[in-house]
Amino acid sequence: MSIRLSNISKKFGQFQALSPLNLDIEEGEMIGLLGPSGSGKTTLLRIIAGLEGADSGQLYFGDRDVTQVHVRERHVGFVFQNYALFRHMTVAENVAFGLQVMPRKQRPTAAEIHKRVSQLLDTVQLGHLAQRYPEQLSGGQKQRIALARALATQPEVLLLDEPFGALDAKVRKELRRWLRSLHDELKFTSVFVTHDQDEALELSDRVVVMSNGHIEQVNTPAELYAQPNSRFVFDFLGNVNVFTAEWQQSHWRNGAAFLVPPAQPQLQQNGAVYVRSHELALSDKPNSQANLPFEIVSITPIGAEVRVELAAHGWHSEQLWEAKFTHHQLQEMGLKRGNLVFVTPQTGYFFAEQGDGTATRLNWPFLPPGSIVFDI
Numbered sequence: 001m002s003i004r005l006s007n008i009s010k011k012f013g014q015f016q017a018l019s020p021l022n023l024d025i026e027e028g029e030m031i032g033l034l035g036p037s038g039s040g041k042t043t044l045l046r047i048i049a050g051l052e053g054a055d056s057g058q059l060y061f062g063d064r065d066v067t068q069v070h071v072r073e074r075h076v077g078f079v080f081q082n083y084a085l086f087r088h089m090t091v092a093e094n095v096a097f098g099l100q101v102m103p104r105k106q107r108p109t110a111a112e113i114h115k116r117v118s119q120l121l122d123t124v125q126l127g128h129l130a131q132r133y134p135e136q137l138s139g140g141q142k143q144r145i146a147l148a149r150a151l152a153t154q155p156e157v158l159l160l161d162e163p164f165g166a167l168d169a170k171v172r173k174e175l176r177r178w179l180r181s182l183h184d185e186l187k188f189t190s191v192f193v194t195h196d197q198d199e200a201l202e203l204s205d206r207v208v209v210m211s212n213g214h215i216e217q218v219n220t221p222a223e224l225y226a227q228p229n230s231r232f233v234f235d236f237l238g239n240v241n242v243f244t245a246e247w248q249q250s251h252w253r254n255g256a257a258f259l260v261p262p263a264q265p266q267l268q269q270n271g272a273v274y275v276r277s278h279e280l281a282l283s284d285k286p287n288s289q290a291n292l293p294f295e296i297v298s299i300t301p302i303g304a305e306v307r308v309e310l311a312a313h314g315w316h317s318e319q320l321w322e323a324k325f326t327h328h329q330l331q332e333m334g335l336k337r338g339n340l341v342f343v344t345p346q347t348g349y350f351f352a353e354q355g356d357g358t359a360t361r362l363n364w365p366f367l368p369p370g371s372i373v374f375d376i
């Protein structure tokens with residue numbers, strides 16, 4: 001079932017929780033609503049579900065205008081963060097609930113309900129727990145049962161509000177993979193809310209990045225990463241290093257530091273260069289492209305990578321910079337805390353001070369990614 005939001009807005013009193021927004025979700029797509037707390041994700045999800053009415057606009061499921069349709073008639077499955085299972089019912093009874101309360105004419109027979117419940121419990125791989133009560137389940141098991149219950153009535157749209165928010169990191173990861181494969185198998189359309197970037201990027205076909213009640217950008221995870229269209233999206237999708245600079249004749253300058261941009265006239269102005277921690281090289285000398293001196297503040301192994309924290313030396317940066325390398329790369333460089341090093345960005349993004357908020361992608365042609373340059 002495709003979903004279309006046209007000009008949807010919502011106020012709570014004087015507070016504009018959602019500015020008029022448009023969004024098209026394709027049939028079978030899995031969409032992540034990603035944004036900081038208070039950005040309007042849950043409100044948007046509740047409007048799609050019919051738990052909240054919009055102040056303006058239209059909502060379509062396929063060709064059907066469901067703007068005024070009651071939540072019960074929308075045929076959506078809903079999964080909340082806090083499981084919301086019925087405590088006095090067994091697992092099997094919880095899963096059967098949505099079917100039991102269907103109007104008599106639509107309700108399957110008792111035998112059919114029984115069959116469907118056991119199929120669903122097999123799908124979520126918890127058939128052996130059918131007779132348990134929710135309090136006898138782990139958090140991850142409860143959430144799988146909540147999913148089975150939401151899927152029992154065979155909704156074409158599944159809405160999930162921080163479904164794995166209450167679970168620990170390992171279970172979260174497992175359930176994410178499992179939800180994605182279930183989605184691919186059953187082909188329902190899913191919209192889920194999260195403020196976890198990894199979750200959004202790993203699970204979604206497309207991510208909707210929200211801030212302050214509006215949509216900042218909608219795109220596939222790969223495209224969002226490659227082409228963030230605002231500083232907000234850039235900042236929100238991972239750690240980033242910023243070089244704030246003044247344009248001086250042939251380069252961007254900040255104190256003793258400078259950076260030469262690729263030769264494009266629109267770059268020749270004041271602004272900020274954003275550089276990701278994976279997209280830079282360290283060397284013991286400056287070169288013709290970059291003179292960005294830093295002192296190494298810390299070197300911390302994190303899983304397969306090593307994070308190097310860097311303090312600007314002889315120029316001003318609001319925050320420490322961060323560089324990430326493999327253990328092998330770092331060993332080859334032989335760096336220590338307190339060393340003076342020079343950063344050479346390999347790719348980056350430029351936001352002009354007087355610009356419209358969109359970024360120009362920077363590729364320095366004479367330094368292929370992965371190269372470590374030690375001299376000019």
Ligand SMILES: Nc1ncnc2c1ncn2[C@@H]1O[C@H](COP(=O)(O)OP(=O)(O)OP(=O)(O)O)[C@@H](O)[C@H]1O
Nearest residue numbers: 012015017035036037038039040041042043044195
């Ligand atoms: N029923 C309500 N009455 C008044 N204000 C509300 C109501 N529901 C939400 N809001 C406000 O609307 C804004 C958006 O809330 P919403 O729950 O959609 O954000 P969110 O992005 O889901 O945040 P979180 O990640 O914290 O759940 C918030 O500022 C919130 O305080």
